[in-house]
Amino acid sequence: MSDPANAATGRAFPDILSRSAIKIDRVVITSTVRIPIKPWQIVSSPSRTVMALLTNIPLDDLYTRLAPITVPPSTSRGKFSNWGQTFHCTPLAIFEPEDEYQCELILELARREKKVVRAAGIGHSPSDIACTKEFMLRTQKLNRVLSVNVEKRTATVQAGITLNELHAHLADHGLAMMNVGSISDQTVGGIVTTATHGSGVTYGVISTHVMSLKLLLADGTYVTCSRHERPDLFVASICGLGTTGLILNVELEVEPAFRLKEVAITQPFEDVIQNLDEIAHAAEHVRLAWIPAADRIRVGLMNRTREEKTPAGSWFSEVFLGFYVLEFILFVGRFFSSANNFAGLLFCWLSGSKSVRVDDSHRVFNLDCLFLQYTTEWAIPYTRSQACLRELHSWLSQEYGDPNGLRPHFPIEIRFSAADDIWLSPSQGQKTCWIGIVQFKPYGLYVPYKKLFDGFETILARHGGRPHWAKAHSLRREKLRSLYPHFDDFIRVLEDVDPRGLFRNEYIRRHFFDGQADGRIFKLRQ
Incomplete structure (x- = not known):
């Protein structure tokens, strides 16, 4: 690919899908075949050593490693529109990672180039919550079921799996979601970060059925959080609009199929x-x-x-x-x-x-x-x-x-x-x-x-x-603070885990930090 990936620097993502083999530490590319060595095959858990390895990668090498998962800007997939075709954006670069290591690389590149990273799933939200002019990380290929525990009635999945996909996997184990909204096209990550809901006076929003999360934070560290482990980060993240970190895995409470x-x-x-x-x-x-x-x-x-x-x-x-x-x-x-x-x-x-x-x-x-x-x-x-x-x-x-x-x-x-x-x-x-x-x-x-x-x-x-957080509205910081008693607690956690605003796109800056981003900047028709 020769399309520019960074308008500010003029840097281009190198075309590494060539006939010659290129060996780059943990990725070997021969012709169009990539054989990744996963991070957990090198170290048992994320560490400062792994983070140091990332910071030691030359910038050109970062672009090279990300080239295979970068969507060509000249294609239709190089642009983003939500399902209702009411909001649209053309990010500087769109990445489609297939594993956690590639997510690390994307965040490392964003830190170096001082760009925002916005996670986006299917794009069903009828607002610009997923839109950005900078880096977009599409999660559809992070869509595996990692484990199902029938006895404990839990399922751990990657955040990019859709509810439709999850329903089929749970049915194979005789299980089902406890409550579902009007559609099942969205990703699990999307419904969790926006507190999507079904209906029933004794049933909470779907986020209340989240048991734990695995996050990749803005500084490149991995964190697992729950009601008992880093509870403030957990409560902030299960309706955090994707601002506290990149949600990788979600452990859900489920029930026998019905x-x-x-x-x-x-x-x-x-x-x-x-x-x-x-x-x-x-x-x-x-x-x-x-x-x-x-x-x-x-x-x-x-x-x-x-x-x-x-x-x-x-x-x-x-x-x-x-x-x-x-x-x-x-x-x-x-x-x-x-x-x-x-x-x-x-x-x-x-x-x-x-x-x-x-x-x-x-x-x-x-x-x-x-x-x-x-x-x-x-x-x-x-x-x-x-x-x-x-x-x-x-x-x-x-x-x-x-x-x-x-x-x-x-x-x-x-x-x-x-x-x-x-x-x-x-x-x-x-x-x-x-x-x-x-x-x-x-x-x-x-x-x-x-x-x-x-x-x-x-x-x-x-x-x-x-x-509803996934849907367009005009409320700003002070009005939101008056509606949500724990608004300042949320901002406190946000400033702690992402002080530089790596995950703050135009929507977040507009509604939470009184940024100047126009609420109709991404509208397809004004």
């Missing part, structure tokens, strides 16, 4: 809100899908069961009508807002008045996200959920009464989680109601959303809302 039975009933909005507390506690896992155009809420009650799986729905209703026709109507809604109302009514009709489904747990937890979308989600104290939802309903009713008013898409998703003690978790110290809103992008096309989201967030903020 099926879920979901009974879903569609009811009038006011009937549900009036009995919200009773409904939220009516099953192990409860989620609500509010369809504003129909003034109805789809109530999903999920419990563990041993019943047989139910057959899949029909292709005509679920795919032809529920995807292709729906997307076309949303496309028309870009020009005629009344079509958005019809799309919501069709979605409500397709959902039916009542349905029952039984399947493996993760398949019931997960939902079809349908189309590319803009989305935002906030967490409020559970005690404020009725008042907040009624205020949202009043606001949207006014919009529907205006021929030129806002027309939200569907559904507005309402979920619940138990209180936890994780410093930056939106559920920290409070039983929580999560409320999320979407605006779909039919055929990947732009739709107006900002005015709708601004109104939504204003109401949520009045009820003590905390933003």
Whole structure:
């Protein structure tokens, strides 16, 4: 490769995939075959000696060693876009390490060149949390299951494994995740660092099921942390937005594999809100899908069961009508807002008045996200959920009464989680109601959303809302400090383990350190 890897120095990553063999300490390259000798084959544990070896490597050699895992900037993979295609960046260099030693090399290069390193997984977060103009470390190839302990009900995995991959591995051992969100495309590292959640008033965010972490810190040292070993670093890291160190391994609490039975009933909005507390506690896992155009809420009650799986729905209703026709109507809604109302009514009709489904747990937890979308989600104290939802309903009713008013898409998703003690978790110290809103992008096309989201967030903020960390928001340091009692504790740990800000990309500098980075700098459309 001859593309520049460092615009400041003009240095290029050497083309080391040549016919001649090149021997470089721990990596031998002949033609296009690399035979790495792992760090643990040299020393039993990371040490100052290993760190000294890294600092002794000439800078040119660092670039040479990293060339095989550097994505050519001229290719499509040399750029990064999130799943919703709402944020985009072109990093100075993108690395795809396959082992821990290569991660060490990336951090060593970043220290020398004074660059930020940002870890990124699948890129499902609907924000610029993964974006950077500097070094990006993609974790997809760090995706192995390291151990499974059936008796202790734990699994240790590399942070780059996706939940979909993990579900399959756990099933082979008769195990399953205890609680899962609406999708399973994300990496384990991604869901841990953002405190991603499922639903259930007695179930915490997924980070509460993390038993221990293995981190590579900014100075190149390895650390294992848990509730009992370096607990402050652990609590800061299990919702740390990737700032405390590079998460390498995650030990998760799991449970014996189970099926879920979901009974879903569609009811009038006011009937549900009036009995919200009773409904939220009516099953192990409860989620609500509010369809504003129909003034109805789809109530999903999920419990563990041993019943047989139910057959899949029909292709005509679920795919032809529920995807292709729906997307076309949303496309028309870009020009005629009344079509958005019809799309919501069709979605409500397709959902039916009542349905029952039984399947493996993760398949019931997960939902079809349908189309590319803009989305935002906030967490409020559970005690404020009725008042907040009624205020949202009043606001949207006014919009529907205006021929030129806002027309939200569907559904507005309402979920619940138990209180936890994780410093930056939106559920920290409070039983929580999560409320999320979407605006779909039919055929990947732009739709107006900002005015709708601004109104939504204003109401949520009045009820003590905390933003979902993976999703775009505008809160800065002082507001976050007022929302999170342990905000300063988190910053203290951050300054201790990464005083120079090796892992602080534009998102982190903007929200945590009042940096000048524009919140829309990586937006695909302004």
